[in-house]
Amino acid sequence: MKAVGASVPRYDGIKNVVGRALFTDDVRPAGLLHVRILRSPHDSARIVSLDVTGAATAPGVHGVLTAADVPRLVVGQLEAQGIAADEPLLALDEVRFRGQPIVAVAAESEEAAREALERIAIEYEVRAPFLDMRLALDPGQPHIVADGNLFHYEKYTERRVRRGDVDRAFEEADLIVQGVYRPTAIEQAPLETQAAIAIPEPDGRLTIHSTTQALYYSMAIVAEHLQIPLGQIKFVGGQVGGGFGGKVDSPCESIAGLLALRTGRPVRFAHTREEEMLCSSIRASWHIEIADAVSSDGWILGRRTLTLHDAGAYTRLSPYGTNKHTFHLAGAYTIPNVAFNSYVVYTNRPPSSSMRGFGVTSASFAIETHLERIATELGMDPWELRLRNAARTGDVSPTGGRLPDPSAVATLVGCAREAGVALAPAYASMTDDRSPSETVPDHLREAVLEPGAVA
Amino acid sequence: MPQPIEVSVPTSEQEARALFAAASPLPAGGATILTPELFSGARAASHVMLLHRAGLDGVRHDTDRVTIGAATRLSQLGEMPEPLRSAVAGVADREVRAQATVGGNICAAPLDGAPRGDLQGPLLALDAVVHWTDGAEDHRDGMEAFLGDGDAGEGARGGAARRLVLGVEFVPPQTGAFASLRRPHSHGYTALAVSAAVMGGELRLAATGLGPHALRLGSADQPLPDDATFAGRDDALASDWYRREMVPVLVRRCLEQMEATA
């Protein structure tokens, strides 16, 4: 326990500042080949024909990879949660987003690989793209997947949360406050682009240097694509040049690995900045509608929401992010009557995926902005509105759990103090636990503990 | 495998002219735009002429005019009148300004239809004259003619049509000003900037950011051309609507600056 309570120098502090940190794309094994990718120039198209023989015979080329060469083409990131895989490593008969990889070429140099791509003959039948998720439920829109544009949570087209009697809350409300919130897509933009260097070992194993943030997770995905046991793969990583969630999907590892096995040579696949910006996964854009049933003295009696999440062209982690979003739609507040509906919508945009608290950040943005709107409409201090409705120790959340340590009041009071905001004494003295002297309003009776009870 | 690019480094203006006349290589000043474009394959060239040793750099202040050599680095410009001074200060950062040249800036080919030469606007407002050669003979064009003559970028011009820019000159204005939307350094170009200069009693206004190269604006009351001649520009940095709204605002800021310094 020497480190606890002590100021310990970072183990890699000096290494970084003297330029000695070895990042993934700093590894240069002898005989390294370089990958370039033929990517879809269309948002949506059927691939009518594909002929890669010109690339395979181009100068300096050692390996060409198409969908037909991938042992298990379609692998999902949420298969362990029972969510079906839908995204091919390389496009087979259709492309669903601009920048989707179709053919990978490994050559003596990036330039040679790039020139080889020019020799690929491909014919597309371009389709009308579906780009605006708000039209997902409209008839006559192009369908991304066979049965429409929605991911299905088992038999439901949306993730639902229901609690209490939301209809009654809206009937009893003095005021209904509505708002629409649309956080846009964001590229994580790490300074180091994603890269993988795959090295075939003499004993048949495969070493992969990877920029992944999720080493064992990426390893398992590679093992699935390649259909080789985990024990045959060694991942080297950890010195990640910024990730922010953008280095979970691991777009380079399986392609570099397959080409390394195919050519018997070390293979490097590093995204250019353009690839990182245009085709790597992003934080999703969202469309969030909130209607709150509010009493004139500042209680939120009930909440209805409708959320659309832009998954882009494939599922990736979207259902998981949308679950988190939906479960957090009451925010740090106790709202006893709720009806939340959240849809995962497929569009012909690059697939969205993880980024720093994905799902929750969009909910928080919408909720906190909405609370400001309620406070304005009520003519109430927004701090008091928040503190009044804040979740307290032992309160029941919309998903039915008792909150053992919500910290909402402590956080709000602390923020007010740091911001130099003077709260009225009744609010400044609040704690996470409801004091016996507080009056619990009728609508909260079932959602809170009896004063003095233990959570 | 791809052919390597031939590179010439002339050590005098005479040598550069002779080489340009004979082989029409692609001229490069600081090569800050060309180098990454050639590397990524975004642009091809068979022969490049680097001008950093050709003696084409330097600034001359005469009584009635300022003459700037094409290969003058932005960091070498020293004291310049507005609107040029502020425009130069806003180009990228110290490291890039110490490498990028005035000639390269005014010749910078548009990127996806976006202007990259931040100095085109100020030089247009200053009614600058560009001195260039096609190899056979020398030309002196006003900025408007130089920019309007097909594509401003020498890179977009095929072999023989290339221009070797030797320098620019302008008469110092009575007063001038520059106003711009904030340009984060990592942006490839300025979303919108307005340059103003009073020359011989006449107010000249120019803007960068409205099209592939700098554009002469009309009067202070009606700066934008009519819709028939002006397509506008929508891109990731700013919408056409926002640009149209901001042009008069930036013009006003220029006028206020000039009034404040008068």
Added chain:
Amino acid sequence: MKLTVNGIDRDDLRSAPMTPLLDVLREELGVMSPKPGCRSGGCGACTVLIDGEPRRSCLTPLAAVDGAAVTTADGLGTPEAPALVQQAFADGHASQCGYCTSGMVIAAHALVQRRGAELTRAEIAQELSGHVCRCTGYVNILAAVEQAARA
């Protein structure tokens, strides 16, 4: 063509003359501390000293610096004997993932050499504005450079 890189003469370079200095350093000479962050001059991760002046190695063709002396972050100091700014970065947690750090310390080193104790926080921010860091939020970087300037 030739270079002197971190004090070592590198004659008869094989790289083509228009090769970015960044790639001459990384791919021919194995000097990996300059990083290809954006390859368009926008991030500063590839900054090196060319004859003592900080420059973007991704924007600089080899032919333009033939014969020059180049210093990179790993030539500025060693783990045992880091340069002043490098020690300040390490002490002040001014490097998180480390990817921008190579360029950042080169630019900071040149700035401190040029301006020394006269540097203000505002001037440091202005002068390093072309260097992008996605992790630290810059506060520690500015403080570290200020500390090095005062030392």
